Amino acid sequence: MTVVDLQRVPSSAPQTNGKVVNNFSFVVATANGTGSQTSNNTLIRTLFKMGIPVNGKNLFPSNIKGEPTWYYMRLSKDGYLAHRPVAEVLVAFNERTFAQDVAKLPPGGVLIYPIDDTDARAPKWNVQTIKRDDIYIYRMPVDTLMNQLPEKPNPSIREYLANMVYVGVMAYLFNIDMDGIRDALSYHFGGKEKLINLNFGLVQMSYDWAAENLKKEDPYVCEPMEGTFPEGTLLTDGNSAGGLGAVFGGVQFVSWYPITPSSSLAESAQEYLGKYRVNEDGSHTYSVIQAEDELAAIGMAIGAGWAGARAMTGTSGPGISLMAEFVGLAYYAEIPVVIWDVQRVGPSTGLPTRTSQGDLLFAYTLGHGDTHHIVLLPKDPTECFEFGWRAFDYAEQFQTPVFVLSDLDIGMNMHITERFQYPDQPMNRGKVLDAKALSEFIEKHGKWGRYWDVDGDGIPYRTLPGTDHPMAAYFTRGTGHDEFAAYSEDAEVFERNLTRIARKFQTVRKSLPAPVLHSMDGASIGIISYGSNDPAIEETRDYLAAQDIKSDYLRIKALPLHADVEAFIQRFDRVYVVENNFDGQMTQIIRMELPHLAARLKKVCRLNGLPLDADWITEQIVKAEKES
């Protein structure tokens, strides 16, 4: 075919006043398993290195190869790092979703797509058939360019390499730094020159082709920015961060069962452990076991926690459901264990590759009977790293399960995130008595009981199996027991024990990380949120302020609720609780626990598998404020 119609400008598009710099979004539409992630990661890394605030949201299918995938990259000169569901620039590499993808472009948007009809990815229609005349169009001769590679690539990787073409073309069109691209590829390929050259060669060729054949007409450009990030700022995902955090938390035992989106948490822990925690003789200072299912995974972690190891498991919704009984046992028998829930969309199998905050209430009260657990709520990879180690301190200090509720967005997407800090405290192993300490305890108190609270904080002392002392042994069980771990069905004993555990949770409440307050002069409303919603809330507050709605924002970092939450709500007539679930579960929890303030809380919640975005939140709050 003859290469005609390489590009087209819109005949009816909104006027932009010159260039739009670092303030728009890209979306790359491909099929999964075709290798586009390498290209997309290269792009986001390069943009990051240019100092541009950027995020990347990978909307991928629950499938291995061939189903539609979208990668959103939002550039924000104002530093907004939240997801934005609209993208001005579309790289349309997936024929199946082509029509719907093009339809979603805003007027004045940009469409880039492959032209060669020999390529399976190439839409089989001519530019004329694209109905929209309000967008910019650029087309790329993907196959033609690949055929010009000096060394013919193995045919099996042609499909993969094709993705490098759009990187080059985009670099030219949007002014993305080519040196940065080379560096990003070099990082990706671990410095392997052959692979770097192969890939970068094609990027360069595509860049050159574009420079020669395309004329930049649309207004969107990238420009390097200065001083946006402190040196050492990272671009990484929460699961790696959490895994690394666990390693620095001294994790000794990991049991897990694969499930998206949590698998890479355990896998990264295992990988880092293999790097940093192997003795010279090849022996490991840890054990990682892939269990037969989640029931076994949590059982193993509990066994290890009981025996004194820092133990963790990681899972997602369905696994949390399966762990309910065992977690109730750990709560009641008071065994430290850390459980990561990298949340995906439920109910049921739901959308396994989409994000949500839908397990909050369930995790908080997991297990039949009256149970409650510590829940930590990291907002980004940096906090995943921090909670990755700190969770063990809480678990051992309070002798109870600790949940870390991350989500797919934090866990699997790359985020610009603060450099991780080395733990600022030595490990808190909690009240563990070794043989000597046990003797001293008995000397002082006359006796020792596993569930005997001598300090008044609700936290008893434990011994570990293997303690060389004739009085060290006790019987661990999920049935009623007295202060000395003896079986009891006595009503008073039972009530006394639950009351003591409740007292322990009063201690917990005071010790967990306080919520983070962001204030604004003249705030008339409060906003409460948590976890991955953080950037969207920050952005929302700016938008609201622009409409004269000033807000204070409290980010909750842990359950049970800190006293600051009550104080915060008390200051406002209306407090909007923003969450990524259907029911507004944090709202429900606060209403349950602070009934006198329940009426002040307004739910702003939705669940559709996407991270929340500031436009939607703003709209909800503005509407509600108008009505109030």
Next chain:
Amino acid sequence: MTVVDLQRVPSSAPQTNGKVVNNFSFVVATANGTGSQTSNNTLIRTLFKMGIPVNGKNLFPSNIKGEPTWYYMRLSKDGYLAHRPVAEVLVAFNERTFAQDVAKLPPGGVLIYPIDDTDARAPKWNVQTIKRDDIYIYRMPVDTLMNQLPEKPNPSIREYLANMVYVGVMAYLFNIDMDGIRDALSYHFGGKEKLINLNFGLVQMSYDWAAENLKKEDPYVCEPMEGTFPEGTLLTDGNSAGGLGAVFGGVQFVSWYPITPSSSLAESAQEYLGKYRVNEDGSHTYSVIQAEDELAAIGMAIGAGWAGARAMTGTSGPGISLMAEFVGLAYYAEIPVVIWDVQRVGPSTGLPTRTSQGDLLFAYTLGHGDTHHIVLLPKDPTECFEFGWRAFDYAEQFQTPVFVLSDLDIGMNMHITERFQYPDQPMNRGKVLDAKALSEFIEKHGKWGRYWDVDGDGIPYRTLPGTDHPMAAYFTRGTGHDEFAAYSEDAEVFERNLTRIARKFQTVRKSLPAPVLHSMDGASIGIISYGSNDPAIEETRDYLAAQDIKSDYLRIKALPLHADVEAFIQRFDRVYVVENNFDGQMTQIIRMELPHLAARLKKVCRLNGLPLDADWITEQIVKAEKES
């Protein structure tokens, strides 16, 4: 030994004005597995037949033989059927707990115990050694009496028979009807004369011995009452009732896994099915499968419900935990299934043989992600029967799991309860399309979709596998799906589906049994409660009224909350929510769902394994009223 000190009167006891008639409690302390249940059931049945309002609470251990058991029988001339933790008359048949049992007797109470020191059950001390001089004491020569039986009983059943001795002695001392005892034994032994005679013979001998040797000194007596119960009133347990209800609900499939206190529910269903639902050729109109665990039990029931059968399972707390994932699937894939939770004390294995209402919140929201279920709350065996059949109507009408939350007290204790009524409605099989109806549907609507709501009530139409129609098939899954059951990861499709399910639950809310209101003139406070607390609440309201605190009482029969609950709370500044769990879970649910009223609710909750009693509830409310 010589039989000395057969009885003793208190030297320092409070004065009672003559007799105390039908207004006191018995407690029989034995070891379990010794057969005392036969004696106790005989006693309660006889008292019931005498027209005396009586209850029986069996506090038994989680063990098969030899551990302490107490059987409380409260007689109440005023018709109060709630548990009362104090007993004026103690039959002390358990040496191990003798001291503690005697210590618990109120001044002026009565102690009856065996005298023979050859008997293992006989306390090895003399009456003189009993420190308390403020109680009446009677002693029984158990072995001596048994040795006088005309036919020497098989030595293996001596232990069992010994229990008949106290029946006879009590009959004499407290004026319990001997004909009634004979009738009760005859009922128990299914009319088998030999067994009746053996047992009643010993009762009679013991009665005669007592008449000859003991002198009634204490004030407690039973007297027959007239007109207390309508004819046909039953004395039975909730698990039998629930099982029978299921049979009349047309249950077709039961899968279960043994667990106390729910086992007898499935076992009674199976037994009644075997009696009333077997065809002439010996084939069954049902299938009952003892599954390998609760995960399988719920899976089987869901499979059967999907295929169109009325399917149920029964379990208790630990089983509920294990069923979480599957129940979430049934919720989301919209499959009818009935789940009985006969609650025991959690967290964890807790007190397996004690009662609680501790699974309410967990069952209501069971499963990761945003889920909610229909929960029915029977108050007694009669309502267990009713919900036993009605639960299937709800499950099939709304295509969703239905929980029936009974508890150990309702399920395993015998209650005086209204005669069961035959279902007043034909079965509601819900929106099921057979081949013909499907054709008509398609004709009318152009197409059919499993999750397509054409009626606006949120409830779609389903087809059953095996429907002989080329368009009948659909794909059932726990993953995201559109109206036509096709897999979808689309954000809008997902949100639309959850919104439609939420609409379905609006329909549900309107259709479930309304709460029951009990009013009083000039009520100043509201009381909300549910389930087995009912008799204790009724009694409490009388006590409160006597202290000039008038109350209205709303008994909630189902979740999600009926609109009447809101209207009720709105009428009062203070509404006490009374529950048998540690956290006050119904309070939490109401606070969650009616935040504008949250502050009016006061928790009155406790968890110690015993049914709530009116004295304790009264005390809590009086104290709170004073403070308010």
Next chain:
Amino acid sequence: MGRTKTNALGLTKEDYKFRPSTLCPGCGHNSISNQIISVTFEESLDQTHIIKMSGIGCSSKSPAYFLGRSHAFNAVHGRMPSVTTGAVMANRTLRAISVSGDGDSGNIGLGQFKHVIRRNLPMVYIIENNGVYGLTKGQFSATADRGQKTKYAGYNELPAVDLCIEALAANATFVARSFSGDAKQVQAILKAALAHNGTAVVDIISPCVTFNDLDTSTKSYHWGKNHREILNEIGFIQSQEEIAVEYEPGTAQPVQMHDGSWIVLKKLGADHDPTDRVSAFRVLHEAQERQEIVTGIIYIDPSRPTLVETEHLPETPLVHLPETQIRPAPSVLEQALQGMFAF
């Protein structure tokens, strides 16, 4: 012939298909779907009385690719057997074709796998066995061979769970093994399984082209600096041809996998007595020792009653019983109440 050929029900083979596969090109599971289509078409099975049951995994997605006129149930991971049990008890006329994976049945679902076999529920129980968790990206499952290496999961130090031995131990009444690429044998075994009254366990070795490839393999294209990153990034997955193979009973056949490694299939000959449980065990054990995969019908016991019989089901499926037969009359309630202790 070909496109227009119809079966006894007047249906074409096309009518036995469903949606296009979303599995990786070349995945063994696709071959199996094709054989199910062929066999059900050829046997003129009535799709409206088939139910397609599965758990979670790539394998468990298969029912979306065949028999579009059959109801299907994609249950939770590892617990398809219980759902199938309920469905078949509710309606005994339903013919269950169940598809599971090795992770689904050998790991999380091992208990249900064994117990459904013990109950001898009438169903065809196909395991699409690839030794890995395909859908969660290549971790080893319990059926992975000891010593197996893949670039994603590393080195497996644990012995394999042999699902045929497991079935045998659980008193299975039909145990067979095949290889996804052996269309002829898979079809023959499926026909026998469909004819069997009881649980027919059909373990089909079905290579995962994506996650079974060796790190050391010259054919695989590796770039990431560590496998975790590749996984997070949903790396590049090559399209492959499905493997096909045909060989005679009694012979052994080496087959090359996509990554260049070899497996040896050994087809049971006429000398194997499939009614002898001990020799079935021996054959499987010896194949394990020799690192061969023995294929064919390994064990069969047509005599043990099925759950339909031990549950005493009537001929009419339970779900078709009229209300009058499942809700006893008021007089029966009277009778029941008479049996209770009443005032």
Next chain:
Amino acid sequence: MGRTKTNALGLTKEDYKFRPSTLCPGCGHNSISNQIISVTFEESLDQTHIIKMSGIGCSSKSPAYFLGRSHAFNAVHGRMPSVTTGAVMANRTLRAISVSGDGDSGNIGLGQFKHVIRRNLPMVYIIENNGVYGLTKGQFSATADRGQKTKYAGYNELPAVDLCIEALAANATFVARSFSGDAKQVQAILKAALAHNGTAVVDIISPCVTFNDLDTSTKSYHWGKNHREILNEIGFIQSQEEIAVEYEPGTAQPVQMHDGSWIVLKKLGADHDPTDRVSAFRVLHEAQERQEIVTGIIYIDPSRPTLVETEHLPETPLVHLPETQIRPAPSVLEQALQGMFAF
């Protein structure tokens, strides 16, 4: 001798006891507790390095009746193996003596039973096997014999799960079976099991005197009009003597149960080769066919590495590693961060 005899640690047998049993008098489980006491006393085992692990059931209560100086963990029903796995990995010096029931390991726990065996976790895994659920009052478990009848549970129409065959299928490295009343054999097997490095499965037939009695038995005293009522009422349970038996290797021994029924025990002789997996299967299969119970050490494979080895644990138990060894230095964090993409 007798009361004052002490072992190498200077402890008396009394020191190896714990609380008095709360099981039914005559329960086979009590005999097993006694044998555990005897063996650990005689072998002078250090109780502080033993952990007693169990699930839920009468059997699982047993650890409360022996070794009062050992830590114990009464887990959830059927899932003791996972807890034991975690504990032993955390501290490899702990010697796990685990007690489970047939319901615990054969029904709800079958998956964990098989997978812990596959991992070859060092532990003694005792199953106190009575074919019923004692603690929940007599329902059949998966190990109940086909055709078995009891007055509580009726008639069992399903074949038994044979836990020794199951262990064998799962590549167990130590499989033995005994009878609770055979003190000598139980002790000998326990000693061997304690000496085994790996999962030692010891399936001990342990009659439930309470719920295994036949409805038809002349010895049982029945009164209720239906068994449900008896159950709800926590009926009367007779005290019985524990059954004791002693017989020679290679011989068969009929033993009368409390309800008058008989079982036949057959002790493996010197001709049995416990290293031959196929013949182990045959022996078990044939005993099943003949309705005999074969006892002795059925299979043993000391060569397979345990989980301690496949997990590459150091000599020092993980829990004893100092903070410096489990929290890498700040410089290591620097190194890790250098490996990340940073600004």
